[in-house]
Amino acid sequence: MGWRYPKHYDVIVMGGGHAGCEAALASARMGAKTLLLTMNLDTIAKMSCNPAIGGIAKGHMVREIDALGGEMGKVIDVTGIQYRMLNGTKGAAVQAPRAQADKVAYPQEMKLRLERQENLDINQGTIEQMIIEDGRIVGVDTKEGISYTTKTLILSSGTFLRGLLHIGETNLSGGRAGDLPSVGLSADLEKHGIRLGRLKTGTPPRINKRSIDYSLTEEQAGEEGVYFSFDDEGIPRLPQVSCHITYTSKETKEIILRNIHRSPMYSGQISGVGPRYCPSIEDKVVRFADKERHQIFLEPEGIKTLEVYVNGVSSSLPFDVQHEFIRSIPALRDAEIMRPAYAIEYDYVVCGQMNNSLECKTIEGLFFAGQINGTSGYEEAAAQGLMAGINAVNKVKGQKPFILQRHEAYIG
Numbered sequence: 001m002g003w004r005y006p007k008h009y010d011v012i013v014m015g016g017g018h019a020g021c022e023a024a025l026a027s028a029r030m031g032a033k034t035l036l037l038t039m040n041l042d043t044i045a046k047m048s049c050n051p052a053i054g055g056i057a058k059g060h061m062v063r064e065i066d067a068l069g070g071e072m073g074k075v076i077d078v079t080g081i082q083y084r085m086l087n088g089t090k091g092a093a094v095q096a097p098r099a100q101a102d103k104v105a106y107p108q109e110m111k112l113r114l115e116r117q118e119n120l121d122i123n124q125g126t127i128e129q130m131i132i133e134d135g136r137i138v139g140v141d142t143k144e145g146i147s148y149t150t151k152t153l154i155l156s157s158g159t160f161l162r163g164l165l166h167i168g169e170t171n172l173s174g175g176r177a178g179d180l181p182s183v184g185l186s187a188d189l190e191k192h193g194i195r196l197g198r199l200k201t202g203t204p205p206r207i208n209k210r211s212i213d214y215s216l217t218e219e220q221a222g223e224e225g226v227y228f229s230f231d232d233e234g235i236p237r238l239p240q241v242s243c244h245i246t247y248t249s250k251e252t253k254e255i256i257l258r259n260i261h262r263s264p265m266y267s268g269q270i271s272g273v274g275p276r277y278c279p280s281i282e283d284k285v286v287r288f289a290d291k292e293r294h295q296i297f298l299e300p301e302g303i304k305t306l307e308v309y310v311n312g313v314s315s316s317l318p319f320d321v322q323h324e325f326i327r328s329i330p331a332l333r334d335a336e337i338m339r340p341a342y343a344i345e346y347d348y349v350v351c352g353q354m355n356n357s358l359e360c361k362t363i364e365g366l367f368f369a370g371q372i373n374g375t376s377g378y379e380e381a382a383a384q385g386l387m388a389g390i391n392a393v394n395k396v397k398g399q400k401p402f403i404l405q406r407h408e409a410y411i412g
Contacts (some may be wrong), residue, residue: 001141002142003145003146005147007035007121007148008149009149009150009151010027010034011033011034011151011152011392012034012084012103012150013034013154013156014034015037015155015156015157016041016114017370018370018379020036020154020369020370021044021110021114022070022071022386023392024036024068024117025114025117025389026068026070026390027122028120032392032396034119036114036122036123037124037125037140037148038124039175039179039180040124041111042281044114048158048176049203050299050311051097051102051301053072053076053101054097054098054228055098056096058096058377058380059228060099061380062076062379064409065379065411066229069096069386070386071110071113072228072279072379073227073228073229074229074232077099077161077232078235078237079101079105079238080102081103081238081239081240081300082222083100083222083226083227085226088223090188100241102302102303103302104304105302124141125261129184129188130185130189130363135364136365137150137365138151151396152367152392153367154389155185155372156369156370156384157179157182158346158371159176159201159344159346159371160181161182161346161347162181162346163175163181165316166343167316167342168263168316168319169264169318174344175346192363194349194360194362195349196347197348198272199272199274199345199346199348199371200273200345200346202314202315202342202343204309204315205322205326205337205338206307206309206310206337207335207338208307208308208338209307209308212298212332213331213334214331216220216330217244218244219243220241220243221242229251238304241300242330243366244298244331246296246298246332247293247294247329247332248296248313248328248329248330250292250295252325255324256282257286257387259317259318259321260282260286263315263317264316264343265279265280265283265316271345278314278376282316294312296312297311298311298359306316307339310326314341314343316342317341322340338380347369348374349372354367357402357403360386368386369384369387383411391403
């Protein structure tokens with residue numbers, strides 16, 4: 001037990017990612033005294049991977065979050081630098097809004113909205129242990145030596161629980177590149193009988209815009225009139241930019257196959273299971289051996305940066321191989337990698353240990369949201385955060401859980 005913080009909370013949210021932000025806002029807006037505890041206030045709502053919101057199987061989730069009073073749609077509507085309606089020529093049921101985000105503006109805007117929210121405190125801290133009495137959450141202890149008391153706790157830890165980064169044979173402990181992992185909480189969860197597994201995800205390299213030959217790409221401009229929030233039509237927007245399409249080459253495939261034994265995914269170095277719908281470039285060339293090239297998108301990361309996200313070449317290969325295969329792409333012959341691609345392994349809560357309300361079956365008042373549950377993408381995490389926030393408050397008030405059915409919402 002550390003120094004007892006003088007305030008008592010109804011809901012504490014651990015983690016300031018996309019799930020944590022929606023959980024904290026939902027809780028506070030329902031009148032609960034809420035604390036958002038995050039390891040670094042400067043990385044709230046950080047876009048660790050693709051700086052984009054929405055897309056196929058995702059954009060409708062943001063619309064549902066908006067309909068339920070969430071914030072993601074409103075924030076991307078004022079911080080996006082390109083908007084498109086995917087499947088625009090098809091029926092309404094499969095149309096999907098997508099926005100390229102400014103990776104600096106989006107988290108800044110979300111953080112400001114959190115700071116201005118009544119009933120919500122935001123503190124920097126790392127939870128090391130849960131305080132449990134008679135099978136119920138009553139508080140948390142932090143690495144900084146502070147104890148907070150609460151009636152409910154929402155864990156939205158993202159990729160930080162015992163996070164381990166892989167770049168070829170090199171391993172780095174971290175929740176993402178440049179950030180420390182959360183280690184103590186995993187051991188505490190296991191001590192209290194929570195079964196954990198390992199998952200893996202990855203991210204592609206970022207390259208310098210000045211090193212791209214755009215004459216060898218196809219421009220993809222944005223569209224007018226695409227909004228995520230039902231309240232935002234006609235609001236002012238940031239300057240808009242284009243993305244660009246190009247392709248890997250036969251040489252790219254040969255380089256990757258020649259070095260496949262150096263990929264942690266294929267050498268046995270990584271034990272975690274990867275996301276089904278976000279395969280690495282290694283997986284693509286192995287699983288789709290008949291294809292000689294793969295489409296990639298060159299996506300600007302913001303208005304005030306020259307970093308470009310190379311969408312479609314997520315990898316855990318060593319940096320020298322990344323350098324070689326990136327430069328085998330015709331438009332990227334002179335590309336300068338500013339940040340290497342990497343894979344990350346992290347702990348998650350094995351399914352079957354929580355109710356549909358996202359509350360733990362064995363520890364009363366403990367909720368889980370986002371990647372700790374095995375989600376993929378900012379949107380799904382945000383949706384779970386919103387639902388966990390609502391249900392944590394319902395728990396405090398002694399009300400029934402709010403559970404959307406499958407015929408009512410995709411969130412259900």
